[in-house]
Amino acid sequence: MAKLIFERPTITRLTPGVPSKHGVGTAIAPMPLIEGIKVDDLMDKYGSPLSIFSERTIQKGMEDIKRAFSIRYPKVQMAWSYKTNYMDAICRIFHKEGSWAEVVSGFEYEKALRNGVRGENIIFNGPAKNAAELEKAVRNGSFIHIDHLDELYLLSDVCHRQNLEARVAVRVNMDIGIYPKWDRFGLNYENGEAWDVINRIMINPKMKLMGLHTHIGTYIMSTDAYRIAATKLADLACNIAQKFDHYISYIDMGGGFASKNTLRGAFLSGEDTTPSFDEYAEAITSAIINSQIKPDKLPTLILETGRALIDNAGFTTGSVIANKRLSDSRRATIVDVGVNLLFTSFWYDHKIHPVNSHSGLVEETTIYGPLCMNIDVIRPSLMFPALKSGDRFVITRTGAYNTTQWMQFITYRPNVILIDHNREVHVIRKGETLEDISHNEEIPEYLK
Amino acid sequence: MTALRKVTVAVTGLNNIDSPGPGIPVIRGLKESKEFDLRIIGLAYEHLEPGIYMSDLVDKTYMIPYPAEGKDVLFNRLVEIYQKEKLDAIIPNFDAELFSFIKLEKKLEESGIKTYLPSLEQFEERNKSNLPAYGEKYGVNVPSGTEVFSISDLDNTLKSMNYPVMIKGKYYDAFKAFSLEQAVSYFTNMSEKWGLPVIVQEFIRGTEVNVIALGDGKGNLIAAVPMRKQYITDKGKAWGGITIDDKSMLDLAKKIISKTKWKGGMELELIRTTDNKLYLLEINPRIPAWVYLAVGAGQNIPEALLKLTLGMDVKPYTKYDFGKMFVRYSYDMIVDLELFSRLTTTGEL
Amino acid sequence: MIIKENIALSENGFVFNPSTGDSFTLNNTGKEVLMMIKDGKNLSQIADLMLVRYDADRVTIERYLEDFLNDLSLNNLMEE
Structure with missing residues (x-):
């Protein structure tokens, strides 16, 4: 007879208000496989912790969003948001699926070029572009999204001195009835600043106004906010057409679609409350189609969706280091994935699944990362099965921002692997070594 | 005399405590019907919801997962219960669970379980936070109110309001605050319990x-x-x-x-x-x-x-x-520990 | 290693401590271990039996048995 899996014995005090396994149960189903491949095998081979991406999930997401928008609107162009995840392999998957690049710094711009994106397919956003970066982008024919008046003057200066013509768009911020109001990026709609800058661009012989851009925020659950934003941009486009007889070639609605992660403090699960791509698409496209823009002059709709496309495609696996009791008798589990790798645990209640099956009995647990810092908490409180040292788990929906905002603090960042569309496994970023971390350091002669 | 129609109805909100859920009163109403022969299935979130132990009103109770676990988890549990009980209908009685039930309405209907719920719109x-717009749209007087997402937000909002103000949770609970300190403490409490936003309302x-x-x-x-x-x-x-x-x-x-x-x-x-x-x-x-x-x-x-x-x-x-x-009065039932033990270990009673 | 005499353990893994009024639930392994303790088995006997039944080494099993016993003591279920 095969031996049973050993689950550490547990005893849980029943406290009013705390559900038993029947109160939660199935939500913490084991997750032995990712894309049909055994998680145990991957971790045996590539170590723990481990960051895993699924190409199929990325492709599925791209298919879904393209379908949702293209059945409602004639011209749609995706642009991959580099800051969300700029590992070359990931970017290249998006480019292969037809995405342009949307970058917010000179560094990201260089990365996009290196990934083979043509200059005219790069959207250059961000509040801090310098003269050299601007010049390069102008020469490459990239779309430069003007964030503030000073940038307009700087760009104008660059163009005049080098005798170049820039293709530009204006980033507009506006009141769309949601909180928090993002007014630090771009030029304001309500106070007329955006219109003022548009006028300056239109009379500047060195600039060609290609589009209008807005990015209303991040993790936006309200499709109505997008409808309002699209309406306002469409109105601006009409005003431009009326005054200058100029038709912009695109409206860029930015990013901000929510993934299905659950925000900390949210009462309901993100899986239930997050709008679908169809719902976002309906709000945005109907606002543009129903505006005064003439049907034959409809601009291309650009989407810089990042999080909603890559979050679901990323998994972070790890192992339990230890269990302990806290002073209030709550169970604490220490794992080898900390906020160094999972920056997003500051704002999400990430779902965590044991790799192997368990009895179903759960207890209130705090999950700590391995760092020597008090803020290293992956989940302050969740109902979790009794895992023992060495037991493995999968944290789902970790694909966005974690491999760009991660910290190299007291340890190395692990292997990142990709399970491709044929279920072949590739290392797309090698685990760091001491040499990787220190090779930029220099030791002054006298300390040698 | 014709036989009464046999119907099995599941009801939530069995928390007949000092701030009672509607489940037990709803069941009492149903039981007085002269048209149905009813089997009442209780659906409970916590082990000490009194209705679970009221065997004259509730024939059988099943524990169900909290809405925070997501609607799919809830659906699977309801299907499990349906397979045992052939539920005809569910009457959900908690604000906080309605979102999930509304989203599941179609799937439940396809599985043979009927509900009678408002549309998501x-x-x-x-919603409390949409009340001002609601009042305007339908021509109803409403107190002025604002959603707040942070303490600094709350502080700002209160600068233009007169005390007392009502501080309200997203789903439940409302407290009258007479000072910023009180408002902050209710805000903290309410945001932890029900999530953001918290609503600040003019006191009428x-x-x-x-x-x-x-x-x-x-x-x-x-x-x-x-x-x-x-x-x-x-x-x-x-x-x-x-x-x-x-x-x-x-x-x-x-x-x-x-x-x-x-x-x-x-x-x-x-x-x-x-x-x-x-x-x-x-x-x-x-x-x-x-x-x-x-x-x-x-x-x-x-x-x-x-x-x-x-x-x-x-x-x-x-x-x-x-x-x-x-x-209203409260009433202490004597409950056999064996019942509690069965409920906590098997999830049904 | 003696569990308090008046502790009630039910078939389905429910534990009640009549002296304190606390109730608990056990997972399957927890229930098995508690029953063996009630039967008067010592730690090493319990480990022997579990080693046969479960896919784990002796060190692991003993470590978590100790941990579990500690939890029982913390919850006032063991005789001092």
Whole structure:
């Protein structure tokens, strides 16, 4: 007879208000496989912790969003948001699926070029572009999204001195009835600043106004906010057409679609409350189609969706280091994935699944990362099965921002692997070594 | 005599505690129906919901997962229960679970379980945080209110308001705050319990009156009974109430139900000010806990709701007895530990 | 290693401590271990039996048995 899996014995005090396994149960189903491949095998081979991406999930997401928008609107162009995840392999998957690049710094711009994106397919956003970066982008024919008046003057200066013509768009911020109001990026709609800058661009012989851009925020659950934003941009486009007889070639609605992660403090699960791509698409496209823009002059709709496309495609696996009791008798589990790798645990209640099956009995647990810092908490409180040292788990929906905002603090960042569309496994970023971390350091002669 | 129609109904909200859920009063109403032979299935979130142990009212109880676990987890559990009990209908009674049930409405229907719920749009529209827009759209007086997301937000909002103010949780709970410190403490409490935003509302002085109403989704008011709270607990719940003869309240209920085409039970929480104006404080998207008063006054709203759920014709109620009173009391049941043990280990009782 | 005499353990893994009024639930392994303790088995006997039944080494099993016993003591279920 095969031996049973050993689950550490547990005893849980029943406290009013705390559900038993029947109160939660199935939500913490084991997750032995990712894309049909055994998680145990991957971790045996590539170590723990481990960051895993699924190409199929990325492709599925791209298919879904393209379908949702293209059945409602004639011209749609995706642009991959580099800051969300700029590992070359990931970017290249998006480019292969037809995405342009949307970058917010000179560094990201260089990365996009290196990934083979043509200059005219790069959207250059961000509040801090310098003269050299601007010049390069102008020469490459990239779309430069003007964030503030000073940038307009700087760009104008660059163009005049080098005798170049820039293709530009204006980033507009506006009141769309949601909180928090993002007014630090771009030029304001309500106070007329955006219109003022548009006028300056239109009379500047060195600039060609290609589009209008807005990015209303991040993790936006309200499709109505997008409808309002699209309406306002469409109105601006009409005003431009009326005054200058100029038709912009695109409206860029930015990013901000929510993934299905659950925000900390949210009462309901993100899986239930997050709008679908169809719902976002309906709000945005109907606002543009129903505006005064003439049907034959409809601009291309650009989407810089990042999080909603890559979050679901990323998994972070790890192992339990230890269990302990806290002073209030709550169970604490220490794992080898900390906020160094999972920056997003500051704002999400990430779902965590044991790799192997368990009895179903759960207890209130705090999950700590391995760092020597008090803020290293992956989940302050969740109902979790009794895992023992060495037991493995999968944290789902970790694909966005974690491999760009991660910290190299007291340890190395692990292997990142990709399970491709044929279920072949590739290392797309090698685990760091001491040499990787220190090779930029220099030791002054006298300390040698 | 023809045999009564056998129906199995699942009911949530069995927390018949000092701030009671509507489950037990709903069941009492259902049990008084002369048209059905009912089997009542309780659906509970916590082990100590008193209704679980009221075997004369609840035939069998199953534990179900919290809404935070997501609707799919809930659906799987309901299907499990359906396979054992062949549920005909579910009457959910918690605000916080309605979102999930509304989203599951179709899937439940396909599985053979009927519900009678407002649409997601109706549900969202009457959300506390949307109340000002709601008041404007339907021509109803509402107190001014703001959603706040942080303490600094709250601080800013309060600068332009006069104390006291009402601090309200996204789903439940409302507290009167007389100072910034109090407001901050309620804010913290409420945001932890119910998530963001927290709503800050102008405090309107007057008498608290409520209407229970039932809409058929086509704009018809099927039942409505107005009540005045006679005694309010420190949790703001009516401990005693009396039905009143108030046409303006009925008219308001009729107006709201017909304009919004509300489907299902609802409660209008109102304030009548000294200058005799009605302010709408809140719309609860389900039957309130004091529903048994309406039954006592001649309108069996739970029964009418069940009939609508089952697709039967329901003739609108046109009258009720005014001056009917309820006085709520609490009652200590003796419970065998064996029952508690069974519930906690098997998830059903 | 003696469990308090008046501790009630039910078939389905429910534990009640009549002296304190606390109730608990056990997972399957927890229930098995508690039953063996009630039967008067010592730690090493329990480990022997579990080693046969479960896919784990002796060190692991003993470590978590100790941990579990510690939990029982913390919850006032063991005789001092």
